[in-house]
Amino acid sequence: MADTDALKDMVRVARDGTPEARAKLMETLNAVCLSSSKTLTDRERDLVFEILTTIVKQVEVNVRQALSKELxxxxxxPKELILTLASDVFDVAQPVLMKSRLLEDSDLIQLVLDQAEHHHIAIAQRRNLTGDVSESLVGxxxxxxVTSLLKNKSAEIHEQTMHSLVRxxxxxxxxxxxxLERHELDADMARKMYGFVGEALRNYIVDRFEELDPELDDAVSRAVNDALQDDIYGGDELDYDPDNVHATGYRPHPRTLLKALKLGDVFRFEELFRDLTDLTETSVTRVLYDSGPExxxxxxxxxxxxTFTFGDMICYLxxxxxxxxxxKSSQYLKTIDYFERIDSAGAEKVLRAWREAPAESW
Known part of the structure; x- marks a missing residue:
């Protein structure tokens, strides 16, 4: 038990002493009164925290930092003292931002509003963050x-926030x-991400979400088959069966188009594109080079x-x-969005017009 009169003397020093005396006092309180080996009465503890609250803003950073680590x-x-430390410079604030259980959601959200990046990152690394705090960090x-938050596996992220992050x-x-490693990610979100992540992550998506529709599985199968082909074009044209396309969901011929583009064989690509679309050579040139991605x-x-084959195609073109x-460009995303909104029946009608009367259709 500490001497109460001595603690009262410390209060007077805290209020009236020089900066040097206050710093020494802070160190003494931290080393003696707050040590886990010391037992204070409730009254003595209140006096200690009264002193700390009085002088905490007036001592050196290294002293405040030591206090923050201790508390x-x-x-x-006292929550007031924790909030004071949490709003201090980052080196002081970090320990309480990351570990103090006294900071409630409302406190953390206010700190996100009031403080800057380093404080935000420390909050994002707290264990068991609630969805409301996560939402404020994403904001x-x-x-x-946001990356720090996403890597914090113990943090909760609301479904609405996840949809925003996917966008x-x-x-x-x-x-x-x-x-993709978040447990909140559902199949619908993964399906959207499949359209813009790299090949390795696409494979990860299919491995994790077995319930994804066959369109994604077919896209991966095409990529695997591409890699396994010994022959440059692998007999794809022989496999192409336009009457069976919709039944199987598999289009070897479009895959061959991509392979030609990957190999830089533009003339072969144009020839295959003409075969696939049944357009004239002039119309193919207009579609590919003169009329824009739409x-x-x-x-x-x-x-x-x-969508995925089309996306790869425009990336190469x-x-x-x-x-x-x-x-990753805005033009790519805009074109993919346009492609997905096109009505297939309407597109087929336009293509028929271009086939039947190419001169009048352009």
């Missing part, structure tokens, strides 16, 4: 903060892997090409040799 995991501390739109991930590659989207939709970089 971070204690529950018998900062800071990539480093953001179309343009932010750093979110891809940690998002026209290509209509023709591909009418020809039964799926418009990516300037940087297909994966183009996949």
């Amino acid at each position: 971070a995991e204690r529950d018998n501390v 900062t739109s800071n990539r480093r903060v 953001d991930a179309e343009k932010i590659e750093e979110y891809h892997e940690p998002l 026209t290509l989207a209509i023709v591909c939709k009418a020809s039964g090409i799926d 418009h990516g300037g040799g940087e297909a994966e970089s183009y996949r």
